[in-house]
Amino acid sequence: MSAGKPATEADAGADDLSVLRRLLLRPEQRRIAELGERLENPRLRARDVSRVLPEALRLSARDRADLGDALTPTVETIIHASVRRDSRRFADALFPVIGPAIRKAITEALRQMLQNLSEVLEHSLSRRGLAWRFEAWRSGRPFAEVVLLHSLEFRVEQVFLIHRESGVLLQHLSAGNVACEDAGLVSAMLTAIQDFVRDSFAMADDQTLDSIQMGDLTVWVEQGPEAVIAGAIRGNAPPELRGVFREALESIHQQQAEALRDFSGDPAAFETDAVQHTLQQCLQARYHERPRRISPLLVMLLLGLLAAGGYWAYTGLREQRAFESYLQALNQAPGIIVTRAGAAAGGYRVQGLRDPLAADPLSLLDGEGPLDPQRLDLHFAPYQALAPSFVLTRARRLLRPPETVNLALADGVLRLSGQAPARWTGEARRLALALPGVEAVDSSGLRDPGRDELRALRAALSEQVIRFHVDTTRGEADAPTLQRLARDLQRLQGLAREQGQAARVVLVGHSDATGTPARNLRLSRLRAEWLREQLLGQGVDPALLTLRAAGSSEPVSTGTGPAAQAKNRSVTLEIHLTSQQDADR
Amino acid sequence: MIRKKICMLGAFAVGKTSLVERFVKSLFNARYQTSLGVKVDKKSLAIDGRLLELILWDLAGEDEFVSLRLPYLRGAAGLLLVVDGTRPETLDTALALRDKAISEIGEVPSILLINKADLAEGWRIDPPDIDRLVARGWTILETSAKTGRGVEEAFLALGKEMLQ
Incomplete structure (x- = not known):
């Protein structure tokens, strides 16, 4: 094998491989090329992203809390830019919501104010209310606050849900119109105090500071494995409130077990309605509802x-x-x-x-x-009544009738009856007619006894003959006779006066026919004088008596026998009665 | 929004509190630190479009009399170690504190702040020491309590590390 051959073989092999690859993978290659195009081409990529973006946002918002945080700066920038560019558009957009928002805020403020006002009114005029007003004045606090503090039995003013280990605040709620300091700092400081106490007094980790009290404010701390609930309570919290705190804490541990365990500083998980609702249960308050007992003293006073x-x-x-x-x-x-x-x-x-x-x-x-x-x-005011009884009474007072007189009034006629001197009767008849209520006076029923007696006495005295012996000037009458005569004369004088008459008694001296007239006249005068002396001696008024010597010219008896002559040797009495006025004259 | 607890550690009088006080929201008085041994502040950051709320536990400085209260470290997601650049021994304290913290709460992101950078000419910490730490993967920032230099960056750096 040459050095180049293998290369040629290798090249040939590569070609074969690529041919084979082309034969086998052509559809996939085409697909990869397409995908590459979609990734490289910004236009295509944007189209793809736009297809999934809404769904992606939805999912992210549901499962991840940091989308909001991530979007916040961008949205803020957009809003800023939009307001700068055209604030009117922004105002138009806000217009439909800003009105209701303001209305809601005002309603809420008014509601709070009314609530305070009704509290204040309820307590304004009572005795207690006046004492509180004094306290408010003394302490310089608003009256409403003093009222609230006094009528409050207890009120949970704030609730903190705190991460136990770090002291980081998870959630915080407060009762309306309670001023709150920074809850995050307070929750940290509460945790620090817990740590401080536990550390300072060498307490075990599971032992906790349950309660912090200062004045009428108590902070109750309820510890759970992961979280702590702390409640700031004004007034005297009832022990059963502990149970409420504990139940809330247990419930939150149950609901948010995972979030609590994995907590790394994000409190968003505890901003759910469920947690809020659970914590809301802890914000309890109770006000004094004093039974309106009426004091026995008041009842007694009323009775x-x-x-x-x-x-x-x-x-x-x-x-x-x-x-x-x-x-x-x-x-x-x-x-x-x-x-x-x-x-x-x-x-x-x-x-x-x-x-x-x-x-x-x-x-x-x-x-x-x-x-x-x-x-x-x-x-x-005085007046005269004409009732018969009054008329009679007045008649009696005016007429002063003798006891023997009866007065009666009938139909204006005053009837006088009984016995009364004529002189009184005449006066009475005159006076009575002047009395109101008396129209006539009938005195026919009235007899005058004095007049009868006077008449009888006059007659008797006129018959009286005081005899004398022959040729003497001394009477035969003995002393008793003379006394009786004197008494009769005095009586006569009195009766006559009662009758309004004046009596005059003439002592007429007589003599018999023997002797000379002159001697007889003298004899008769001496005889009358003798009798007057005798009568004066008996106390008879001298003014009553006058003398007249008749001699033998007025014989008492016209007979001629010795008996008649003896009668003529006497003094007789002539009684003269004249009316008083004539007598005075 | 993410909430994280971080702890600030350092030797006594390295100026931790004054370093951050201009950059955080404080609710509690500095007296809390002397009585409780900790003071809690808040620092909000935006990192990569995400809101990060740091709950900063400013722990009392450690020295031979006061030792770190370990329970305060629990749940911390990051550590700020503060060193006084003019006192080399505070670097050792900071490193020892970090070791203590790690053994208590496990490995968490940490940032080392060398404070009082405005006194740079008075620095007594050997640069090789710092280089060695950097080589070991430490994030080290120079800060100044006086000018506030480096503080915001330190929070950002720690925040970024914690969010990774």
């Missing part, structure tokens, strides 16, 4: 007020009734007329007319009744 009110109403009613019956009594009482009556400040006021003769209005009040006389204000 007391009610009883007092009832008693007041009862006594008021009783008093009102008593007042009405009192008014009735006043109206029925003669001589009292009520013109106006009613309740007045501090009691009752009654106005009207009252005859001074009528009963005292206060005496008509039932002293034992519920109406206090002190609460009555009585005003009565």
Whole structure:
């Protein structure tokens, strides 16, 4: 074999091989050439990629989180460029969404504000509310915040889902309107504190710091194998909340077992709805719902007020009734007329007319009744009532009748009956007609005993003959006779005066017919004088007596026998009655 | 969005906290570090169009009195080791800390920051030491707490490594 032959043979072999290859693989070669063309030619390649790009994006978005990260800078650049070039186009594109977005934001803000406002209103005016207002003023915090803090039993304000080993924050939720510091830093620091405590107090790895408390804020930490849930709780969290945290943690470990195990810094896996929902369960809050218990003191006070009110109403009613019956009594009482009556400040006021003769209005009040006389204000103007009883009373007062006189009134006629001196009767008849209510006076039933007696006494005295012996000037009458005579004369004088008359008694001296007239005249005068002396001695009024000497010219007896002559030796009495006025004159 | 925990380690007074404070979001006071031994800050980055949120655990510096609290390292996806360029011994501390950390949490991306680069003329770390570390695959950056130079790059570098 030469050095060249093998080469020639080799060449021939190569040719054969290529022929063979061509024969065997022509379709594949053509296919490879086509594929090469598609890979090399940018136009064809672009067409190919455009066919698969949508599907590729879809798949990438579903399975890989980094597509978004990868696209973000490009999209940002595009948006920037687009806004710079034609901001109006961008504004037009945003227009349909920006309105609803703003509306939603405003609605949310208003809702929060209303919620705060209603809380504030609910607590504004209560006693507690005022105390809180004072606290807000003192501490310089907004009132709404103070209200919230006081009415809050507990509220989980923030929940952190933390990667246990690195302390990197996986997820964070917070209750509305709670201000949050950077959750990533807080979660790292919480982990550092855990580590610090465990390290400082030489605790085993599985032992954990469960709770950190400061003031009314508590941080509860619940440890799982891969992740930790930490909750910041304001107020007094109930123990059962621990269970909620634990369940949430277990649930997340179950849902995201793989993501937790392979965690290398990408928290996107924990931004799913399921994790969010689970963590949301931990954001609990409870507010005080104090049962509206009414304090016994208040109940007693109310009952007391009610009883007092009832008693007041009862006594008021009783008093009102008593007042009405009192008014009735006043109206029925003669001589009292009520013109106006009613309740007045501090009691009752009654106005009207009252005859001074009528009963005292206060005496008509039932002293034992519920109406206090002190609460009555009585005003009565005086008047004269024409009731018969008042007319009679007034008549009695005015006429002052003797006890023997009866007064009666019927149909305006005042009837006088009984016994009364004529002088009183005359006066009474005159006066009575001046009385209101008296139209006529009937005194026919009235007898005057004094007049009868006077008449009888006058008659008796006129018959009286005081005898004398012959030619003497000293009477035969003994002392008792003279005394009786003097008494009768005094009685006469009194009776006459009662009758409005003046009595005058003339002592007429007589003599018998024997002797000279002159002597007889003298004798008769001495006899009359004697009798006057005797009577004056007995106390008879000198003014009553006058003397007249008749001599024998006025014989008492016209007979001529000694008995008649004896009668003529006497003194007789002439009684003269004149009316008082004539006498005065 | 990716969230990662990283830990910043270094000897006492290498200026870790002041190095990053201008670049991170802080919520907690520096006192936390002295009381708890750690302070947590946040740093957000965009790397290759992806949002990366770094939760930076700034651990208290270690010295002969204070030792590292190992539990704080758990779950860390990266380490920032800080060295004071004017104190060569802090490089040894940083390396020892890294070894401790690796043995606790396993291998994670680490970046070494040589701080106080503005005092470069006062550097006392031997360049050969640094070269040796670079040769072993270390990423080393010079930073300045005063000017902030290199800090943003350090976060980016660590972020990139962690996302690979």
